[in-house]
Amino acid sequence: MADVRFSSVRKGYGAVEVIPELDLTIEDGSFTVLVGPSGCGKSTLLRMIAGLEEVTAGTITIGGEDVTHRDPSERGIAMVFQSYALYPHMTVADNIGFGLKLSGLPKDEVAKRVADAAAILQLDKLLERKPRQLSGGQRQRVAIGRAIVRKPKVFLFDEPLSNLDAALRAQMRVELAELHTRIGATMVYVTHDQVEAMTMADRIVVLNGGRIEQAGAPMDLYRAPATPFVAGFIGSPRMNFLEGQAAKALGGDLVGIRPEHLDISAASGLWQGRLRHAEHLGSETLSYVDVEGVGSMTVKTEGEVSVAPNQLVYLSPREGQLHVFNAGKRTSI
Amino acid sequence: MSIKSRSQRQELAMLLPAVIFLIALIVVPFALSIWFSFTDQRLVPRPIPTKVIGFTNYLRMFDDPLFWQAIWNTVLFALLVVPFQLAISLGAALILNAAIPFRSVFRAIAILPLLLPMTVIVAIWAVLFRIPNGPLNAAYQWFAGSGNYVDWIGNPSTAMVSIVVLSAWATFPYQMLIYLAGLQDIPQDLYEAAKLDGAKSWQRFRYVTWPGLRNVNIFLLIITTIGALKLFTQVNILTKGGPNGATTTIIQYLFQQGYATQKVGYASAVAVFFFLAVTAIALLQRRFLKNEGEA
Ligand SMILES: Nc1ncnc2c1ncn2[C@@H]1O[C@H](COP(=O)(O)OP(=O)(O)O)[C@@H](O)[C@H]1O
Ligand SMILES: [Mg+2]
Numbered sequence: 091m092a093d094v095r096f097s098s099v100r101k102g103y104g105a106v107e108v109i110p111e112l113d114l115t116i117e118d119g120s121f122t123v124l125v126g127p128s129g130c131g132k133s134t135l136l137r138m139i140a141g142l143e144e145v146t147a148g149t150i151t152i153g154g155e156d157v158t159h160r161d162p163s164e165r166g167i168a169m170v171f172q173s174y175a176l177y178p179h180m181t182v183a184d185n186i187g188f189g190l191k192l193s194g195l196p197k198d199e200v201a202k203r204v205a206d207a208a209a210i211l212q213l214d215k216l217l218e219r220k221p222r223q224l225s226g227g228q229r230q231r232v233a234i235g236r237a238i239v240r241k242p243k244v245f246l247f248d249e250p251l252s253n254l255d256a257a258l259r260a261q262m263r264v265e266l267a268e269l270h271t272r273i274g275a276t277m278v279y280v281t282h283d284q285v286e287a288m289t290m291a292d293r294i295v296v297l298n299g300g301r302i303e304q305a306g307a308p309m310d311l312y313r314a315p316a317t318p319f320v321a322g323f324i325g326s327p328r329m330n331f332l333e334g335q336a337a338k339a340l341g342g343d344l345v346g347i348r349p350e351h352l353d354i355s356a357a358s359g360l361w362q363g364r365l366r367h368a369e370h371l372g373s374e375t376l377s378y379v380d381v382e383g384v385g386s387m388t389v390k391t392e393g394e395v396s397v398a399p400n401q402l403v404y405l406s407p408r409e410g411q412l413h414v415f416n417a418g419k420r421t422s423i
Numbered sequence: 424m425s426i427k428s429r430s431q432r433q434e435l436a437m438l439l440p441a442v443i444f445l446i447a448l449i450v451v452p453f454a455l456s457i458w459f460s461f462t463d464q465r466l467v468p469r470p471i472p473t474k475v476i477g478f479t480n481y482l483r484m485f486d487d488p489l490f491w492q493a494i495w496n497t498v499l500f501a502l503l504v505v506p507f508q509l510a511i512s513l514g515a516a517l518i519l520n521a522a523i524p525f526r527s528v529f530r531a532i533a534i535l536p537l538l539l540p541m542t543v544i545v546a547i548w549a550v551l552f553r554i555p556n557g558p559l560n561a562a563y564q565w566f567a568g569s570g571n572y573v574d575w576i577g578n579p580s581t582a583m584v585s586i587v588v589l590s591a592w593a594t595f596p597y598q599m600l601i602y603l604a605g606l607q608d609i610p611q612d613l614y615e616a617a618k619l620d621g622a623k624s625w626q627r628f629r630y631v632t633w634p635g636l637r638n639v640n641i642f643l644l645i646i647t648t649i650g651a652l653k654l655f656t657q658v659n660i661l662t663k664g665g666p667n668g669a670t671t672t673i674i675q676y677l678f679q680q681g682y683a684t685q686k687v688g689y690a691s692a693v694a695v696f697f698f699l700a701v702t703a704i705a706l707l708q709r710r711f712l713k714n715e716g717e718a
Contacts, residue, residue: 142615163621175612179634188630189620236616 092243099148359404
């Protein structure tokens with residue numbers, strides 16, 4: 091049992107309130123992603139779990155035990171830093187085994203557990219290297235190795251993939267998800283990238299200005315975003331928003347429709363507009379349409395669409411795919 | 424081929440001014456010293472022309488017990504002052520790098536000695552060392568009872584240590600500033616990772632700070648050693664090499680021979696020897712420390 095529970099936690103730096111009162115439960119064994127724009131307090135939350143940051147008020151429990159004032163090393167957690175934070179003068183093996191060595195574990199036991207972790211992460215051949223002799227992806231693996239040898243109850247990741255190139259990032263996403271399946275420990279993962287959140291999480295917590303906008307399964311957030319912020323943050327390309335008269339006509343003060351839920355036609359539809367530009371990706375087409383009285387709308391269509399710039403087109407939302415908001419809250423079901 | 428040589432010629436042309444300065448200010452005087460060291464050149468030219476006398480200056484130098492005492496004193500001073508001064512510099516840097524209140528005020532105070540010329544510092548310490556009732560002796564009398572005093576710089580057994588303490592105090596802020604820069608270069612993440620690994624504060628020093636300061640340490644060790652080997656001003660003002668030769672250093676000896684007794688040829692031989700010795704020591708330190716780290 092290693093759930094993580096925030097109860098009435100607040101965090102401020104001097105007079106600046108970064109996290110107003112926050113309650114959150116991270117389920118045992120879950121892969122929970124904290125996602126939100128830069129500066130919304132994700133790292134602060136993660137670092138409070140780790141004990142690298144004191145809470146201003148409230149309590150944090152891990153597996154039912156109050157750890158609010160415990161040392162980082164006594165919380166049963168391990169953390170992977172964005173910079174990897176590998177000890178530059180130590181070999182890969184020493185980096186991975188450092189915590190075990192400090193805990194007084196016998197040398198051969200340390201070596202055995204380091205070897206086990208290295209095998210999982212395909213680091214066996216690199217154990218005697220120094221970090222500067224490794225590629226970015228290999229360093230990343232060492233940082234993960236350092237986390238798994240400690241057999242923590244909770245893994246913490248702070249934007250661990252943002253220093254990698256796109257291809258490696260996609261590969262590491264899969265590896266991390268597989269690692270979670272294999273180990274089964276609770277994982278808390280911070281990112282500003284909603285794609286990482288959608289692909290890896292079994293639960294997403296969307297943060298905005300230190301507050302929880304919405305928490306839930308990725309598909310629930312996609313299907314029924316609770317606030318305009320979540321609606322705009324989750325999904326790519328970004329959701330289209332209608333305001334004013336156009337929204338009122340559909341029953342809200344703000345109405346959203348995802349680009350993949352719009353049909354484009356040369357003949358008829360709810361909204362009329364002019365095609366400004368189209369991007370052809372082969373598997374899909376992104377059309378940018380200027381709609382009168384609404385503004386620019388993005389349409390995502392499977393496969394090829396034969397439309398020409400400046401052509402008059404009609405857009406219609408699919409059945410049941412409108413997201414209606416009133417006073418900042420979702421009112422459509 | 425021709426393009427390469429043209430760009431090389433351009434590079435050489437741009438280096439020229441610096442090369443000329445180096446030659447004029449360093450190479451020429453040094454070459455002159457080497458030349459003088461083989462002659463009986465005097466400070467004030469005499470009617471008899473200067474003669475080449477071969478290795479006579481060197482032989483005489485190696486025969487002079489005071490020369491060997493000067494070497495021993497200089498080495499002793501370096502062995503005492505380098506670890507002592509680096510330790511207080513690092514200690515001060517660690518304190519000033521921590522989140523203590525009024526840090527910038529303390530930082531400003533700590534570098535004050537750097538702003539004072541060495542002669543002024545020596546004058547201040549001359550007052551501190553005063554007998555029988557200078558401030559240091561006043562403190563001493565607290566423990567030893569009134570009427571007792573130590574002749575800090577007049578007593579052969581305390582003179583060297585007194586010079587060591589004074590010198591360390593006078594120049595430690597320089598090393599401290601470099602240590603501070605080195606400390607700030609160590610990523611904060613490493614300390615946090617070490618905390619998560621369960622490292623106590625001295626272990627974080629041992630495994631993060633100390634290895635992180637490796638290059639700074641090598642640099643400071645070499646620079647401070649060279650500085651120590653050049654010890655002169657303090658000694659020349661305070662003790663004139665005394666008492667009884669206990670604080671005569673190589674430069675002090677060189678100065679005595681070159682100016683006081685006007686034997687420029689002889690002093691040049693000392694200078695050449697000193698230059699070769701310092702270069703050898705610096706190279707050895709570098710060699711030794713590099714290999715140790717690479718292994
Ligand atoms: N040590 C600090 N002192 C003052 N403000 C801080 C400090 N650390 C973070 N903050 C502020 O707290 C907010 C949240 O920071 P952070 O948790 O790092 O955001 P995120 O990880 O979501 O980008 C930011 O506005 C940041 O400026
Ligand atoms: Mg962050």
